[in-house]
Amino acid sequence: MLSCHQATRLASEAQERPLTFKEKVSLKIHTMMCAGCRNFETSMNTLRKAMQGFASGNYDSPDNKDNDQQ
Amino acid sequence: MTGSTSQAEGKQLDGASQLNDADYLETLRQQMLKFANLQISDTHLAEDAVQEALIGALKKADSFGGRSAFKTWVFAILKNKIADVLRKRQRLAEVSELMGSDEDDEALSSLFDKRGHWNPEDKPNRWGDPEDSFKQQQFWVVFETCLNNLPGNQAKVFMMREYIGLNTDEICKEVDLSVSNLHVMLHRARLKLQKCLEIKWYDGGKHA
Numbered sequence: 484m485l486s487c488h489q490a491t492r493l494a495s496e497a498q499e500r501p502l503t504f505k506e507k508v509s510l511k512i513h514t515m516m517c518a519g520c521r522n523f524e525t526s527m528n529t530l531r532k533a534m535q536g537f538a539s540g541n542y543d544s545p546d547n548k549d550n551d552q553q
Numbered sequence: 554m555t556g557s558t559s560q561a562e563g564k565q566l567d568g569a570s571q572l573n574d575a576d577y578l579e580t581l582r583q584q585m586l587k588f589a590n591l592q593i594s595d596t597h598l599a600e601d602a603v604q605e606a607l608i609g610a611l612k613k614a615d616s617f618g619g620r621s622a623f624k625t626w627v628f629a630i631l632k633n634k635i636a637d638v639l640r641k642r643q644r645l646a647e648v649s650e651l652m653g654s655d656e657d658d659e660a661l662s663s664l665f666d667k668r669g670h671w672n673p674e675d676k677p678n679r680w681g682d683p684e685d686s687f688k689q690q691q692f693w694v695v696f697e698t699c700l701n702n703l704p705g706n707q708a709k710v711f712m713m714r715e716y717i718g719l720n721t722d723e724i725c726k727e728v729d730l731s732v733s734n735l736h737v738m739l740h741r742a743r744l745k746l747q748k749c750l751e752i753k754w755y756d757g758g759k760h761a
Binding site for chain 1 (some may be wrong): 625632665669670671676678680684687693696714715716718721739740743744746751
C-alpha cells in the first residue's frame with residue numbers, strides 16, 4: 484500500500500511519463516480510498532491547464548481591463 | 554477628471570507609443586529580466602535574450618492595439634529566445650545546488666506525518682470548477698503569487714517543464730540532474746503550488 488507521499492509522487496510523475504501498469508494500479512487503489520490524494524491527482528490536471536493558460540497569456544490581466552475601457 | 558482619463562487612455566491607443574513610454578518599457582524590461590534570469594541563471598545571456606525579444610517586438614509594435622497584446626507578444630518571443638539558449642547551452646550545475654536546501658525538505662515533509670500520510674489540516678480538498686476560476690482575473694493574480702513563492706530551483710525546473718514546454722530529457726541535460734531528481738523537484742513544486750492555491754484561492758481568498 485502506497486503512502487500519500489508516494490501516491491502524490493506518482494500523480495506528479497504521471498505528468499511527465501506514462502505510468503507502468505503496476506504504478507497505475509497502486510495509485511488507483513490508493514486514490515479509491517484516499518480523498519486527499521484523489522483531490523491532489525485532479526488538481527494536477529487543473530494545474531497543467533492553468534499553466535497553459537498562463538503561458539499563452541490567455542487570461543484577463545489588469546492590462547486587458549485597461550484596454551476594455553478604451 | 555475626464556480630461557486626465559482620456560489622456561491616460563490615449564497613451565495606450567497605438568502600439569507605437571510603447572516606444573515613447575520609458576517608464577512602461579522599463580517596468581516591462583524588469584519583468585522580463587526577472588523571468589529570464591530565473592531560467593538562464595546567467596545575467597549576461599539573460600539580458601541578451603531580453604534585449605533581442607524587446608527589439609523584435611518593438612519592430613512590430615504598430616500592429617498591437619494595447620499593452621496586454623504587446624506584453625503577451627513580447628513574452629512569447631522571450632520564451633522562444635530562452636528555449637534557444639537553453640537548448641544550445643550545456644550548463645553544468647551542482648546537483649546539490651539544484652536539489653534545494655534541507656530546510657526546504659523539512660517544510661515539505663511537514664505536509665505528511667512520519668508514515669507519509671497527509672496531516673489532517675494539509676489534506677487536499679476538492680477544488681471548485683477550475684474552468685470557472687480561469688475566467689476570474691483575481692485567480693491569475695493568486696496563481697502568479699503562488700508561482701513566485703516557489704523556491705528558485707523548483708521554480709526554474711517547473712517553469713522549464715510547464716511554461717517553456719521542455720521535456721524531461723531536455724531539462725535533465727540542461728541542469729545536469731538525473732531523471733529521478735528532476736521528478737522529486739517537480740513533485741515538490743506541485744505539492745507547494747497545490748497547497749498555495751488551495752489556501753489562497755479555493756479555500757480562502759476566493760471572494761476577495
